[in-house]
Amino acid sequence: MEVEGAAILTAQPESSGAVETLEEIYLRVFRQLRPRTELPEVQVQFKRYASANAQIRWESGTLRIRLADTLEGAPSGVMEALAEILLAKLFRRPVPPDSNLRYRRYLNRDIRRSLDVVRQIRGRKRVEGPQGIRYDLYEIFEELNFRYFHGLMARPILGWSPYASRTLLGHYDPSHNAIVLSRILDRIDTPRLAVEYVLFHEMLHLRYPAEHRGARRCVHTRDFKIAEREFERLAEAQLLLRAL
Numbered sequence: 001m002e003v004e005g006a007a008i009l010t011a012q013p014e015s016s017g018a019v020e021t022l023e024e025i026y027l028r029v030f031r032q033l034r035p036r037t038e039l040p041e042v043q044v045q046f047k048r049y050a051s052a053n054a055q056i057r058w059e060s061g062t063l064r065i066r067l068a069d070t071l072e073g074a075p076s077g078v079m080e081a082l083a084e085i086l087l088a089k090l091f092r093r094p095v096p097p098d099s100n101l102r103y104r105r106y107l108n109r110d111i112r113r114s115l116d117v118v119r120q121i122r123g124r125k126r127v128e129g130p131q132g133i134r135y136d137l138y139e140i141f142e143e144l145n146f147r148y149f150h151g152l153m154a155r156p157i158l159g160w161s162p163y164a165s166r167t168l169l170g171h172y173d174p175s176h177n178a179i180v181l182s183r184i185l186d187r188i189d190t191p192r193l194a195v196e197y198v199l200f201h202e203m204l205h206l207r208y209p210a211e212h213r214g215a216r217r218c219v220h221t222r223d224f225k226i227a228e229r230e231f232e233r234l235a236e237a238q239l240l241l242r243a244l
């Protein structure tokens with residue numbers, strides 16, 4: 001993200017180009033269950049359901065999947081588990097128990113589970129827990145979620161970076177579904193508004209994924225920028241970041 005010439009936040013490039021789309025996940029699971037059936041067309045839509053709802057229908061060669069947008073930030077392992085559950089139900093097959101477990105666990109995710117995941121990825125990625133010295137990222141996330149996302153955003157992994165970086169104040173890592181904020185924001189004299197703004201910006205990365213236009217990858221899409229302008233006291237927050 002550019003704030004008047006100064007690179008303040010940069011989104012982490014995706015780890016590889018080989019990330020499966022949701023449609024591809026459904027096709028792969030479909031092929032496993034029905035190897036001799038012609039592959040359908042797959043349409044996945046996110047809807048504003050009040051709870052974590054998921055529906056599947058198969059009509060005239062098209063598989064229509066509707067998911068609550070609370071599931072939008074779910075990691076691909078959870079999405080795959082959900083695809084297995086929905087397709088098993090559609091074809092009246094037994095639901096694989098570990099898919100059920102994985103999906104349930106995601107829905108009932110709590111602080112302890114997120115910490116487990118943080119611990120699990122720590123070997124590959126340096127992240128510390130959400131409870132900082134001054135700020136608790138869970139608390140700020142929930143407040144922003146309520147204020148700007150109707151409380152519907154599924155909570156990603158949240159953590160503080162172990163080092164206080166001035167150049168990278170925050171990033172969203174889609175491969176781990178994690179938002180990491182620089183420890184430099186977790187200081188006694190850092191205004192809460194600055195932390196809120198950086199976290200809000202990264203939440204928008206989760207809400208508005210990068211778009212590919214030909215060979216170019218657009219990280220801050222038009223929708224992203226429009227949504228960012230909804231942040232209250234935006235100009236004041238940007239000034240604070242420049243002063244860091």
Ligand SMILES: [Zn+2]
Pocket residue numbers: 001009010011201205219220
């Ligand atoms: Zn950004």
